[in-house]
Amino acid sequence: MERIVGRPAPEFTMPAVMINGEDFGEVKLNDYKGKWLVMFFYPLDFTFVCPTEIKAYSDKFEKFKAAGAEVLAVSTDSEHSHKAWIKGDLGQLRFPLASDRTKSTARDYGVLIEEEGIALRGLFIIDPEGVVRYSVVHDLGIGRSVEETLRVLKALQAGGLCPVDWNEGDELL
Incomplete structure (x- = not known):
């Protein structure tokens, strides 16, 4: 698989359920130009680990906003399906849920499990110029850490060399 970090983020246009959970809309990479974007893929609606992650990112959304970042799942x-899930089990979210029915975005970001037609848990941080600065992909059964995502986002924004376990306010190397 070809690396994605340090390269322009693959373009995308996807239908989505917007932040109010009622309206359908469309999201494009270009919508996030000039902002940091935390984009994460999850396998399926109506599953077990996925709602824990999505709710956690929504709960911490103000911290991402304060750091100048948007979030997209x-x-x-x-x-x-997204809308039914929001109205049923998931509840109100603070960011859109995008639908990659064509699987082209998951494929372009290297997270598609072709034989199953679902995405691995891939997380990408894209800078305001549209360059992928961080990527982590792991298996289906393990949820991500929102706090670690925030830590990495702030480290990327710090503009220097960040040692192990660096946190906002710590000295750079």
């Missing part, structure tokens, strides 16, 4: 489910 993506799966290969339809936007109609």
Whole structure:
């Protein structure tokens, strides 16, 4: 697989359920130009680990906003499935859920499990110029740490060399 970090983020346009959980819309990479974007893929709606992650990112959304970042969640489910999930189990979110029904975005970001048609848990931080600065991909059964995502985002924004376990306010190397 070709590396993605340090390269322009692959373009995307996807239907989505917008932040109010009611309206359908469309999200494009260009919508986030000039902002940091934390984009994460998750396998499927109506599953077990996925809602824990999505709710956690929504709960910490103000911290991402304060850091000048937007959040976008993506799966290969339809936007109609997303809406039903939001209205049923998931509840109000603070960012859109995008639908990659064509699987092209998951494929472009290197997270698609072709034979299953679902995405691995891939997380990408894209800078305001549209360059991928961070990527982590792992297996389906393990949720991500929102705090670690925030720590890495702030480290990327610090503009210097960040030693192990660096946190905002710590000295750079």
